[in-house]
Amino acid sequence: MRGQGYDGASNMRGAWNELQALFLRDSPSTYYVHCFAHRLQFALVAAAENEISVWLFFSKLASIVNLVSASPKRHAELQDAQAIEIEHTVTTAERVTGRRANQIGTLHRAGTTRWSSHFNSICSLIDMYGATIRVLENMVEAGTSNLIRGEAGGALIAMRSFEFIFILYLMHKIMGIIDLLCRALQQKSLDILNAMNLVSTTKALLQTLRVDGFDILLKHVEPICTQYDIDLPFMCARYKEATGRSCQQRDHITVEHHYRFDIFNTIIDFQLAEINNKFNEGAMELLILSSALEPKDGFKSLKIDKIYNLADKFYPADFTKQEMHYLRCQLEHYEVDVPHHQEFQNVSTISELCRRLVETNKSQHYYLINRLIRLVLTLPVTTTTTKRAFSAMKHVKIALRNKMEDEFLADSMIVYIKRELSEPIDLDSIVDDFYFMKKPSGTTSIGIFS
Structure with missing residues (x-):
């Protein structure tokens, strides 16, 4: 055994009594190299658990996407509202026209194991923010039940808050910086040297964002709030906690301090710490030295x-x-x-x-x-390739084929894993091969089966 890699569960990668340590006792060269893409995919979940405002933001984001995309009727309303908005902005020269520009899309759900899916979900909401507001307003006015009207009203209140817009564009910026690294680590053939360079550039960009990005982000968020009649908080005012009780307020904490230090800096610091922790010096050195063998x-x-x-x-x-x-x-x-x-x-x-x-x-x-x-x-x-192969097993070994033998399962999985080799194969040629295998020698074919 020469290598081990799995997710970051403590009972797997622990250095003392867990699976990693048990392997290393018998084989000291079984180096543990975590699936880096898997680590980054779950960095957002960890960030949500550490910062309550981010957790609330993604909880609201998931509710908004589920609510607007719950039925074909609402989906059609969303696309109609988006088409009207695009037509208006093109007429007023706020949008640039061109080939494949201004496409009508839909809201994307965020997956639990794909970092890029969260980024796609945020991008789709930014692109269709105005259309989503209109759909929610229609649901509040013409909802079929009090439950739907109440959920739509709650989602509308959340979307019209400054904190929601602030975190929306903050996470869009952070995810945009990390997305390139995450995608590079998920490639089937990993370019080790370039991936390590992307780690350095990602950390540098996050550090630059931390130092200079807050004021730039505010200048970008304020016009959007003005466009949609969202109240802008007075940054020098005293920040009030959600309860509003004076005995629970922190002294000398302004609104600007809350957004700059409690949210902006905290989230970026966590991302930097997460990347530094996942790409530790030992693993980095092992990968960098291994890149010297690259023949590219x-x-x-x-x-x-x-x-x-x-x-x-x-x-x-x-x-x-x-x-x-x-x-x-x-x-x-x-x-x-x-x-x-x-x-x-x-x-x-x-x-x-x-x-x-x-x-x-x-x-x-x-x-x-x-x-x-x-x-x-x-x-x-x-x-990544191995994880996707295991994910594909649920399409091969299903409830109706739960007694499949290991040999047949392995053969079926090989066809999936090496699908680039099987794609050129014509199904009719397979049928013909079986036909001629069964055909007795010396006989004349009268017809073929369908």
Whole structure:
């Protein structure tokens, strides 16, 4: 066993008595590399649990999306209201026209395991804020029951509050910064070096937002509140808690202090701490050293010292002291030979490099480098593909097929996992193959079955 990766549950990744520690006791080289994309997907949930105003915001957001999208009638009203708004803004030159511009969309629900789904949900509400307000107003006036009218009224009050608009655009900005990193970590073939660079740029952008972003965000939120007749709070006034009781108020806390420090800075600080915690120094160093083996762009990342340190620091049990001397010698020959060999000119991934070394028999000459490449290939750097394969099992092994044998289940899953290989296969050709397999030799076909 060479690697382990799973979600961040304490009974899984704990360093003392949990699953990670149990594996490490038997195999010290079974490095635990968390599924980074999975960690970032749940960073928002953790942020909601730590900041009550954010939790309330996403709770209201989910209620608004569910309420407006609950029936085809409301969905049609939303699209009609959006079409009227687009037509008006185009007429007044507030929108730019062009191909694929000003498309009529719908509100998106936020999923529990996809960071990008929260970002999409917020973007859709920003794009259709005015149309959503109109639909809720119609529901308050013409709702079929007191329950619907009450829910619509509560959602309308929330959407017309300054705090809702402030958090809406704050989370839109934060998620927009982190979204690129999250998407890069979910790619099937992870570019390790570029992903690590995105970690640094993401932290830098969040820090810049923390220092200079509050006043810019206010200047963006205030015109929107003015457009929709939302009351703007006086920032120098004393902030009152939700209860409004004087005995529960904090002294000398202004409205600006509440939004700047209690919400704005707190959320950004949590995101920075979350990224620093997930991308710890050990895992970062392991991934960065492993990137020296990347053959992309003509082996541009190839560094002998980095590869040597990778074997020396992280795989001491797999290379003897004598082999470490041989490894450096092999690396010197490898640097001169492989990057200039015709068979390796178009190699772009480490797995393809490993296969090409075997095909050209160079794996016998560079057997220590080949061993290190195979060890790196076992690292669970990205488990997105594996997670999606497990998610697909619910479509294969359903209640009607719950007695499926393991062999048939494995075959069915392989067709899904390697679907790029199975897509060109024509179903009629499969039927024909089975037909000719059953057809006795020496007989003449009279007709074929449908």
